Amino acid sequence: MNTTAKTLLMLGLLAAAGVAVVYSGVYDVAADVPHTRPVYAVLELARERSIAARAGRLEVPDGLDDPARIRRGAGNYDAMCTGCHLKPGAQPTELSRGLYPAPPDLTRTSVPVAQAFWVIKHGIKASGMPAWGRSMGDEHLWNMAAFVRQLPQLDRAAYDALVAGSEGHSHGGGETEGHSHAGGDEATPHDADAPHAHDGAPHGQGAPHAHDEAPHGEGAPHGHDEAPPAAAAEQGTTHVHADGKTHVHPPRRTHADDGHAH
Ligand code: HEC
Numbered sequence: 210m211n212t213t214a215k216t217l218l219m220l221g222l223l224a225a226a227g228v229a230v231v232y233s234g235v236y237d238v239a240a241d242v243p244h245t246r247p248v249y250a251v252l253e254l255a256r257e258r259s260i261a262a263r264a265g266r267l268e269v270p271d272g273l274d275d276p277a278r279i280r281r282g283a284g285n286y287d288a289m290c291t292g293c294h295l296k297p298g299a300q301p302t303e304l305s306r307g308l309y310p311a312p313p314d315l316t317r318t319s320v321p322v323a324q325a326f327w328v329i330k331h332g333i334k335a336s337g338m339p340a341w342g343r344s345m346g347d348e349h350l351w352n353m354a355a356f357v358r359q360l361p362q363l364d365r366a367a368y369d370a371l372v373a374g375s376e377g378h379s380h381g382g383g384e385t386e387g388h389s390h391a392g393g394d395e396a397t398p399h400d401a402d403a404p405h406a407h408d409g410a411p412h413g414q415g416a417p418h419a420h421d422e423a424p425h426g427e428g429a430p431h432g433h434d435e436a437p438p439a440a441a442a443e444q445g446t447t448h449v450h451a452d453g454k455t456h457v458h459p460p461r462r463t464h465a466d467d468g469h470a471h
Pocket residue numbers: 256285286289290291292293294304308309310311312313318320324325326328329333336337338339341353357401
């Protein structure tokens with residue numbers, strides 16, 4: 210065999226081995242089991258190169274140091290991002306701990322502004338990072354990128370002041386229609402900070418959890434009954450099954466034993 214034939218044979222064998230690995234199901238896609246080192250290295254490099262190439266082509270607008278822009282970005286960040294990326298002085302959340310790849314703690318990670326803008330706008334495949342450009346105009350995305358760039362310098366008081374001084378969660382026209390955050394009690398299905406708002410959903414047989422009107426805390430993806438079972442019964446939130454039986458959920462359903470403050 211000449212060299213070319215040998216090379217082709219080797220490549221063929223490698224490809225066959227790759228296919229065999231994929232089909233056998235041996236590779237673990239579980240989010241609680243890290244990638245193997247080589248896979249991690251390849252994915253990491255692919256992400257870095259992909260973002261760098263695209264962010265490098267962006268035209269960064271002037272005035273991103275303008276305090277007014279940073280302030281505007283703060284309100285949206287606080288409403289849409291803290292569940293995964295945290296805020297100064299906050300504890301990790303269920304989302305920030307459970308996602309893999311893990312969302313970077315943006316209070317400790319400094320991200321160049323064009324890179325931040327690109328990632329916020331387009332999201333990252335096969336990760337929890339959504340493409341916010343689907344619902345928000347570039348102006349708002351740059352404001353958030355400008356805010357994200359400042360974030361590692363902010364303590365909690367400075368952070369809170371910026372959020373309070375912002376226009377709250379406003380997309381100012383770039384938003385999807387019907388987006389309203391007036392109160393904590395309405396269940397807008399696309400609330401970024403309340404991904405599972407089950408308020409008012411009929412509880413049929415297949416609904417193991419009682420989701421009541423309890424306010425959804427930040428980063429708490431599930432709205433579980435806030436009240437202990439007895440109190441829940443007093444409030445008339447007893448779970449009625451389709452077969453007519455009623456029952457109050459045992460404490461383990463409230464997740465009260467795993468560190469949740471629901
Ligand atoms: C559901 C969880 C989730 C939400 C909500 C979320 N992100 Fe992310 N974000 C991620 C994950 C996960 C990554 C890392 C992806 C990776 O490493 O491949 C990420 C990456 C990023 C990065 C890239 C950081 C870097 O070092 O390049 C930025 C910037 C970012 N997110 C900003 C935001 C902003 C701003 C918001 C709110 C508008 C937001 N994210 C909302 C999960 C989330």
